[in-house]
Every structure is written in C-alpha cells, then in structure tokens.
Amino acid sequence: MNALSISGGKPLSGSVRVQGAKNSVLPILAATILTGEPAVIRNCPNLLDVEYTLRILRHLGCGAERDRDGNVAVSAAGMTGIGIPDSLMRKMRSSVIFMGSILSRAGEAVLSRPGGCDLGARPIDLHLEALRQMGAEIREEGGNILCKAARLTGCEIALKIPSVGATENIILAAAKAKGVTRVVNAAREPEIEDLQAFLNAMGGRVSGAGSPIVTVEGVETLRGAVHSVIPDRIAAATLLSAAAAAGGDVLLRDVRPNDVAAVLTALGEAGCSIGAEGASSVRIRSSRRPKPMGFIQTAPHPGFPTDAQPVAMAVACVADGMTVFRETMFEHRYNHVSELIRMGARIDVTERTAVIHGVPRLSGATVAATDLRSGAALAVAALAADGVSEVSGLEHIDRGYDTLEDTLSSLGADVRRVTAH
Ligand code: UD1
Secondary structure (H helix, E strand, O other), rough: EEEEEEEOOEEEEEEOOOEEEEEHHHHHHHHHHHHHOOEEEEOOOOOHHHHHHHHHHHHHOOEEEEEEOEEEEOOOOOOOOOEOHHHHHHOOHHHHHEEEHHHHHOOEEEEEEEOOOOOOOOOOOHHHHHHHOOOOEEEEOOOEEEOOOOOOOOOOOOOOOOOOHHHHHHHHHHOOEEOEEEEOOOOOOOHHHHHHHHHHOOOOEEEOOEEEEEEEOOOOOOOEEEEEOOOHHHHHHHHHHHHHOOEEEEEEEOHHHHHHHHHHHHHHHHOOOOEEEOOEEEEEOOOOOOOOOEEEEEEOOOEEEHHHHHHHHHHOOOOOOOOEEEEEEEEEOOOHHHHHOOOOOOOEEEEEEEEOOOOOOOOOEEEEEOOOOHHHHHHHHHHOEOOEEEEOHHHHHHHHHOHHHHHOOOOEEEEEEEOOO
C-alpha cells in the first residue's frame, strides 16, 4: 500500500499546469463508442479512473491506448461487447455512464450497480427512469441491470435533481436516438459542456449545455473526432486550497477561472489575494494565516462544489476563527473529519453541518484517506501542518490526481510517495 509522506510548514511557490478534468474525460470516453471511427482525446490525465475506463473500453472489444503525452486513441470499430463486468463497475461510480452509450450503440447493455467513493447512498434511479422514458426496457436480475432498446426515442425528461451523471447518460443515449430529447433541470457543470463539444465535433446536435435545459436532436451517424478535455476544476481547487493553507505564491496555468469562481470567492474570504492572469491562469498569494470563510454550503454548479468541500475544510482548519460547512449533495461526505482531528483540528459535525474552529497550527500525523477528495484534504492539511504526515490510501488519491506528489513538489513542497507503514 502506498502513502504520501509530507513534511509540512513550507509555503508553496511557482507555476504549475492543471491536469485535464477527470469528470470530463470519463463521459467523453464513453461517447467514443457511439461511432465506429477512431477518436483521439487529448489532455487525458494519467489517473486510475482513466485506466479503469480504458479497461472497460477494451472489455467491450474496442482499441483504447494512452500515450505518454496524454492522448487517448479509441477505436470502437470492432466493438462486440454489451456488458461491463462487476469488478470494473465497482471501481468507480462513472462506469454507469456507459449505460446510455452501450445501449445506443448495441441495442442492449448489461451492467451492475456502480461503485466509487463511499459517500453514502448513491442511487441511479434517475438514470434508469430517463432511459425507460426513452423506450428502454430495464430489469434487474441476479445483481445485473439488463437494458434493451431497439432504438431509443427522444422525449422530454424532467430531472427532479440536476444529476451530473444522469444528464450525461441521457445526452449519450439521445445523441443517436430517434427525434429530439429535452433535459429539463439538467446539471450545469462545465463537464456537460465539454461532452456537448465532443459530441458536436462528432457531428452530433446538442445545445444548451451549461444551462438548465439541454436539447439533443438525434442524428443517424456520428463520426470520429479529436478533442481536448477542459482543465480539472477540482484539481485546481485543491492546489488553490493548498496555497491558501500552507501560504505562498502560486500561478496555476490551464485553468478556467469561471469554473472555479465559487472556490475563488471562498478563498478570497479567507484573505488570499487572487487574480486571473489572462484567460487561463489564476495567481493566488497568501502570506498570513487564513481568515474564516463564514458559511459554505455545497450546491450544484455554479454553487460551491461538493468535491471541493474537503480541501476547503482543510483551509478552514488553520483559519483564524470559525467556518461552517453544510454538505447538501452526499450524506457521508465528512470522511476526512476524524483524520483532520488527528492532526489537531477542532471540528464538530452534526448531521450535514460541520463547524470548524481554526487552530493556529496543525501537527503532522499518520492519517488515512478513505475516498478521493478526503485524501486530497488530508494532503492539503499536511502541507500546512508542522512536522511529517503520512497519508495512506494513496490508491484513492490516484483515482483523481495525476501524480499529486510531483505537482506539489514542483511548487517546493516536501512530498514523497512511500510504502505505508
Ligand atoms: C458527479 C461527479 C462527482 C461529483 C458529483 C456532484 C463525475 C464522474 N462525478 O457525480 O465527482 O461529486 O457529480 O457534483 O462526474 N442522485 C439521485 N439519483 C440518481 C442520481 C443522483 O438521487 O439517479 C442524487 C445523488 O445521490 C446526489 C445528487 O443526486 O445527492 C447529485 O449526484 P450526481 O450529480 O448524479 O453525481 P454523480 O454524477 O454521481
């Protein structure tokens, strides 16, 4: 088992490029099977979740290779499979995104319930309901979800929650469906816009992504395309939080400032000096102890992202006063709290509310990541702590961060990958 060994207390400085977005690349890779022509996806981060997705594609009979420059080439011409084995479904939540695209391509799909970060119940009722509305017959048998549809048919689908995954699954299913599909109360996350851009580059007719209504006019065929994924706003939020907690002067390159606006506002409250430098860079400077950030409530985009809540909480732990978080998206999204407390943080959790009384210094400790963003929060806290921390559970962090130790080391942090004790 691997861990990060982090010797904290050093300010960060320098310039670093933000990786491509994990949550964009996964649905985009699922979209590549909607054509038999080759597709090339650029700016793919080197992540375990991307590796799992490539394994799914290969299992389906597609060619899927990643080169050293972050380009993934997919050829789905020889796709023969319709199923994803349970072992791969359990690796990550977004494996469910393949339901719409396999169904569209093959007329049937066999999946099991997806795994992923343990954040509490993560139902897929909206995905199943929407595909049923589009004409799919879906039944569950022996732990499998069996879906069939000779040709999906477009319709109006009103989501009761603006689910990111359900919105993507519907768009993928609708791209080649008969007629027009309208998703009402669609998720507005930037990754939906990126999926729209890729599908339209393939010859699709998708519009409205980024707004609450997405319209998909089904087309007969899609072609191959080359597409570069957008920067990862959560990786950016992590690096910004690291600079806020540990102090320093960091320039992030390849970031879209608008995509991280809610996080920038919170870190501005924390007293950091933040400025966009050009259209795709953000500079953050933090020379003293962070100020408290008031009340942070997670919400669908453009609200404060649930995925950035853990790293922002690490900043709040060393702030000069009280910050209150309310988590609205997932029921178990405070896995990092007990570990932050081991480092000396003062946090009280009541149901979905966490009250953080900042302390002047955290102290290094041996802590365990139990999910992806909790792991990132522990790394951020360790950078701000006195002494050495060992963050185990690196396999969670590797799901979403492309060699986090290298990124942080390039900013002067003392971080090494070690074998956990
Ligand atoms: C995506 C992101 C994840 C992020 C989350 C919320 C990817 C690969 N993952 O996850 O990093 O934390 O958005 O921004 O993009 N829900 C239902 N029924 C459903 C689907 C969802 O009740 O069928 C609920 C969920 O339990 C949750 C809320 O809707 O409370 C939002 O979840 P959703 O947007 O679907 O998250 P994911 O797509 O799984």
